[in-house]
Amino acid sequence: MFEQLTGRLQSTLRKLRGSAKIDEKSFAEAARELRLALLEADVHFGVVKDFLAAVKAKALDEKVARSLTPGQQVIKIVNEELVSVLGGERQELRFSGAAPHVVLIVGLQGAGKTTTVGKLGAWLRREGRSPLLVSVDVHRPAAREQLLRFGETAELAVCESASDDAVQRATEAVTEARRRGDDVVLIDTAGRLHVDEAMMNEVQAVAAAVQPECILYVCDSMVGQDAVQAASAFAEALPVDGHILTKLDGDARGGAALSIAAVTRLPIYFAGVGEKIDDLEVFHPDRIASRILGMGDVLSLIEKVQGQVDLEVTEGLEKRARQGELTLEDFKSQLQQIRKMGSMSKLLELLPGASSAPGLAQMAPDDAVLKRIEAIIDSMTRVERHKPRIINGSRRKRIAAGSGTSVQEVNRLLKRFAQSRKLMKKLNKKGRRNTPWANLPSF
Amino acid sequence: MANIFRRALSRSRDRIAGALAGLVPGRRVDAATLQDLEAALIGADIGAETAIDLIDSVREARAEDVRAALAAEMVRVLEAVSGDVAEAETGPKVVLVVGVNGSGKTTSIAKLTRLHLDRGEKVLIAAADTFRAAAVEQLRLWADRLGVELIAQASGADPAAVAFDACQAAVARGSDVVFIDTAGRLHTQGNLMSELEKIRRVTRKVVPDGPHEVLLVLDGTTGQNGLRQAEEFLQSAGVTGLVLTKLDGTAKGGVALTIARRIGLPIRFVGTGERDSDLAEFNATEYVDGLLGTEATQ
Numbered sequence: 074m075f076e077q078l079t080g081r082l083q084s085t086l087r088k089l090r091g092s093a094k095i096d097e098k099s100f101a102e103a104a105r106e107l108r109l110a111l112l113e114a115d116v117h118f119g120v121v122k123d124f125l126a127a128v129k130a131k132a133l134d135e136k137v138a139r140s141l142t143p144g145q146q147v148i149k150i151v152n153e154e155l156v157s158v159l160g161g162e163r164q165e166l167r168f169s170g171a172a173p174h175v176v177l178i179v180g181l182q183g184a185g186k187t188t189t190v191g192k193l194g195a196w197l198r199r200e201g202r203s204p205l206l207v208s209v210d211v212h213r214p215a216a217r218e219q220l221l222r223f224g225e226t227a228e229l230a231v232c233e234s235a236s237d238d239a240v241q242r243a244t245e246a247v248t249e250a251r252r253r254g255d256d257v258v259l260i261d262t263a264g265r266l267h268v269d270e271a272m273m274n275e276v277q278a279v280a281a282a283v284q285p286e287c288i289l290y291v292c293d294s295m296v297g298q299d300a301v302q303a304a305s306a307f308a309e310a311l312p313v314d315g316h317i318l319t320k321l322d323g324d325a326r327g328g329a330a331l332s333i334a335a336v337t338r339l340p341i342y343f344a345g346v347g348e349k350i351d352d353l354e355v356f357h358p359d360r361i362a363s364r365i366l367g368m369g370d371v372l373s374l375i376e377k378v379q380g381q382v383d384l385e386v387t388e389g390l391e392k393r394a395r396q397g398e399l400t401l402e403d404f405k406s407q408l409q410q411i412r413k414m415g416s417m418s419k420l421l422e423l424l425p426g427a428s429s430a431p432g433l434a435q436m437a438p439d440d441a442v443l444k445r446i447e448a449i450i451d452s453m454t455r456v457e458r459h460k461p462r463i464i465n466g467s468r469r470k471r472i473a474a475g476s477g478t479s480v481q482e483v484n485r486l487l488k489r490f491a492q493s494r495k496l497m498k499k500l501n502k503k504g505r506r507n508t509p510w511a512n513l514p515s516f
Numbered sequence: 517m518a519n520i521f522r523r524a525l526s527r528s529r530d531r532i533a534g535a536l537a538g539l540v541p542g543r544r545v546d547a548a549t550l551q552d553l554e555a556a557l558i559g560a561d562i563g564a565e566t567a568i569d570l571i572d573s574v575r576e577a578r579a580e581d582v583r584a585a586l587a588a589e590m591v592r593v594l595e596a597v598s599g600d601v602a603e604a605e606t607g608p609k610v611v612l613v614v615g616v617n618g619s620g621k622t623t624s625i626a627k628l629t630r631l632h633l634d635r636g637e638k639v640l641i642a643a644a645d646t647f648r649a650a651a652v653e654q655l656r657l658w659a660d661r662l663g664v665e666l667i668a669q670a671s672g673a674d675p676a677a678v679a680f681d682a683c684q685a686a687v688a689r690g691s692d693v694v695f696i697d698t699a700g701r702l703h704t705q706g707n708l709m710s711e712l713e714k715i716r717r718v719t720r721k722v723v724p725d726g727p728h729e730v731l732l733v734l735d736g737t738t739g740q741n742g743l744r745q746a747e748e749f750l751q752s753a754g755v756t757g758l759v760l761t762k763l764d765g766t767a768k769g770g771v772a773l774t775i776a777r778r779i780g781l782p783i784r785f786v787g788t789g790e791r792d793s794d795l796a797e798f799n800a801t802e803y804v805d806g807l808l809g810t811e812a813t814q
Contacts, residue, residue, distance in 0.1 A: 112564035115739030118555050182762065182790075183618025183735060212790070215654035222649030222671075266765040293618065297561035297739020299767035320617065323702040325741040348617075441707035 095147055100132055103147070116328035117301040120158075120335040128154050158331055159358035164315065164340035168286060172256035173205070175247060175283050179276055179311065180291035181303055182264030185319035187216065189291050189345055190261040191223035192353035193317075196343075197257050198229065205255040207232040207246035209239040209279055210263035212272075220261055227350045230255065239263070239275055240282045247283050260285070267306030280311055287314045289342065292333055294321045300329035301336050308337045318356065319345035334358075399494050401458040405450045408443055445478055449486050452476040461487055536808065541580040550575065553586075560807060562770035563740050566777060587804050593773060594800035598782040601756065602728045608640070608686040609693040610719050610726030612679075614712060614753045615733035616745055617700030620761035622651065624733050624787055625695045626658040627795035628759075633662060637692035642682030643668035644675035644715065647699040655697055662792065665689070675699065675711060676718040683722035696727070703748030712753040730755045731784060734772065736762040742771035746781055761787035764794070768807055 104125050111121045128150055131137070137146045168174040178193070180186050190206055197204040206229055210216035217233075224231035230253070232246040243260050250258045262279065265272035280288065290304055290313050307313055316337070318330050321344045334341055341356040450458065452475030457464050464472070464487060473480045535552035539545060550571050557567035574585045603609065611628070615621050622645070629639045641659050643666055645651035652668045659666035667682035679696050686694040698715065701708035719726050732755040734742055749755045760769045760783050772783050783798040 109564050112558055113740055115561075115741070118558050181737065181765070183620055185618055188617075213654070214657035215650040218653045219648070219650035226649070266762075268765055293735070293737070295616070295735070295739060295741040295745075296737045297742075297767070297771065298559045299561070299737045299765065300739075302766045303737070320702060322704070323616070323741065324704050324744055325739070328739065441710075 095132055095137065097133065100129060100147070104129065107151070111328060111331075114326035114328035115295075115297045115300070115332075117298050117332040117336070120301070120332050123335065124154060124158060124331075155331070156359045158335050160334050160340040161358060163355065163357050163359065164342055165355075166287070166315075166342050168257070170286060173247060173250040173258050174256060174287070175258045175260065175285040177260045177262065177276075177280055177283070177285040177288045177311075178291060178317075179262050179288060179307060179313070180264060181266060181293070182213075184264065184291045184293045185345055186264060186291045187219050187223065187261050188348075189317055189319060189343075189353070190220065190259050191227055191229065192345060192350055193343070194224075194229040194259055195227050195350045196353050197259075202257050203230075203255045204257040204259050205230050205232055205246060205250040205253065206259045206261065207234070207242060208261045209242045210261060211237050211239050211242070212263040216261075216263065223350075232258075240278050243279045243283045258283075267303045267310070273306075273310050277310060288312060289315055289317050290333075290337075290339075291317045291319055292329055294318050294327045294329055294344075295323060295325040296329045298332075300332045304333040305336050308339065313337065313339060315339045316341045317343045317345065322346045322348075322352070401450050401453065401461055401490060404490055405447060405458075408447055408450075445476070445482065446486055448476040449473075449478055449483055461490060536583050539579040539582055541578075543579050545575070545577065545579050545582055549579075553582075557770070560768035560770035561739050561742075563743075563774045566774045583808065587808055590773060590804045590808075591800045593777045594783065594803065597776045597780045598798075598800065601784070602725075604723070604728055605725055607723050608683070608691045608726075609728045610683060610686075610696070610723050611693060612696045612698065612712075612715065612719070612727040612730045612753065613733060613759075614698050614730065614749055614755065615700060616702055616735075617648075619700065619733045619735040619738075620759075620787060621645075621700065621733045622654050622658070622697055623790065624731075624759045624761060624785070624795070625655070625697050626662065626792045627787060628695060628731075628785070629658070629662050629664055630792040631795060632693050633664070638690065639664045640682060640686045640689065640691040640694045641666045642679050642694060642696040644678040644682075644696050645699040646671055646673045646675050646678060651697075651699065658792070665691075676714045679715045680718045680722060683719050683726070687722060703745045709748065709752040712749075716754065727754075729757065729784075731757055731759050732781070733759045733761060734769070734775075736760050736769035736787075737765065737767035738769075738771055740771060740774070743774055743778060746775045746779055750779060750781065755781060757782050757784035759783075759785045759787060759795075760798075764788045770807070 107128075108121055108125060111124065112118060116124070128147075131150045131154070132147045137150070176193075178186050178190050187208070187210075190208075194204045194206050206220060206224055208217040208220040208231075221231050221233065223229070232249045234242045234245040236242050236245065239262070246258050246260065250256075260279070260283070262276055263272070265276065267273065288311050290307050292300060292304060296303070304316070316333055316339060318327070318341055321327060330341060333339075341358070344354050344356045346352045346354055449472060452472045453464070457468065457472075464483075469480050469483045473483050476483075535549065535556045539549060554567050554571045557570060558564055562570070570586060570589060573589050574582050577585045613621050613625055613628075625641060629641060632639050639662075641655060641664055643652045643655045645655070646669065649671075652671065656666055656668065665685070667678060667685050669678050669681070675698060682694055682696060685691075696715065696719070698712065699708075701711075703709065716727060716730075730753050732746060732749045732753075734745065738745070746755065746758070758772055758775065758781055760772050763769055763786055769786075775781050776783070783803070786796050786798055786803070788794045788796065
């Protein structure tokens, strides 16, 4: 997600890592690159200035200069500073006081509030809560319908009020939650510009009426320099408690994260990483910072893999792989496991060094490709899946027709399957232990 | 509506104007002022690289000329790419509207519809965003308000089929223009991007010389990622121009200048509010004036 920023920073810091001495001059050179990288990553220019000043003060400290590896020390400082600006330790959204806990979601138009409210509802339910959703957006056409639909698909309770008044809709939802025994009320507000006084008054009135326990500001990760002005204006108008960063599944460098965290000094609680209802992750400042520095977000990956991979299936796979008996059935169940974890490119980003290997992201097949491969395997008979070598020309034609693909695609799959089977045998001879992702076929 | 850009950008140009105010006539520009100017341009989301180049272009100018030279250079970049829009030879003009999630596509279509209705044209809208919950309803409310026909299918339908239907309907009704609203998609989603190619292909079966215009709706608050968006949408959807939205806040949409400079896409329209009349055809001189606070008379 931050790969472009990562690339720039990495080359800068690699240069620095080698140097045995840090002085004003060598630091200035690195700082120039660092500044450019951060600016092109959309970090606010004022934040960049403060950031570099803080890093410089620490980097030119005598202790650092006298250490054996000053270059590496500086990298450590940059990392620590990034983490600290991004909010330090991971912040958990906690509720205190009496239920229902009211959460108000605010932000600019198009930031992704409604989608986020749906995702947050699903997240809260996974945490064992009973959320009630309500839209108080009486401005955008069909905004309320959008949340209703979201609720239907995700099976989340949405409070529907007949009122066209934002404040009344909010208070009705709180009453409704009390009546139903829901412990969280998620209020989706209309998108508004921070300079629109009337609209800011409206959201203040909603907040005054329902006294939310928590106000979260939703920020689009693609936003540029304006992130600072908008976020701070909202934080001035309302007692904002933290942020949610959206659309991080794109390729935005996400400098906005650094900007809003720096100027509001409020934590970022969550990151939206996709269009599915479960695509909301707890935001980890330390991991994102270490990813920026190219150390890879190993922790996130491990968590992801552990959370989604069916261990029994994987163990069976491993055993057969070791014996060189992998079949196309296994191949398919592997593909399904991958798809459960999310897109390949998303997984790749989490691997250390992946961002420094140019083109790796392009190599990762997107979900559509994986789906086609699955269709091809589905169009084979059981026997074919277990003994792919019997698949001759006419069988290939039938499989292509059955899966709606082409013979070339079937050929490609069979070839790659044969290659990865060979590769796996080789790897196992070397006695390397299979991790769930080490035996992913290469595409 | 003397200068909609000036009004829209009035909140945002202060910093640049402030930096420009530091110029003392008769002297060469000092490094500190140039640095302020550079920061101000970066603050407008013009991007560090473009900003540095722009500043370099005025480095040798006399102080009193800096403002004009900067404005001239920016206008030149923006105007160099503003070619003519293809018009339909016969039958309806097909306009495909694309963009990332939340950039303001649906609202922009409502505004564009209003613009064409005001010209006395007959407009038809296609609700090809069959993905987002209630997207069709949102567009239907606009269509009802504006009194134009909407072609829609059930949620989850094939967007290309909706576009096809709409083009056929537009031909049958003798519409002048048909706007096709598409689902928001991040430019990194390969499968969704190829869906746009399909929509283009399918509309050509009805209107062979279309789509005449493919508008990328770009959120004016977008930073340097806007360039990536433009590149990707240009490749998959054959974008012909930009609609720059949400310029009524404090954002400046400067990345559009970088887009014009790097990949040659013009800005066609600017969105400045939530009403259907809050849309203006782009004017480079007025935009730059609004951004820099340059006096039009200068």
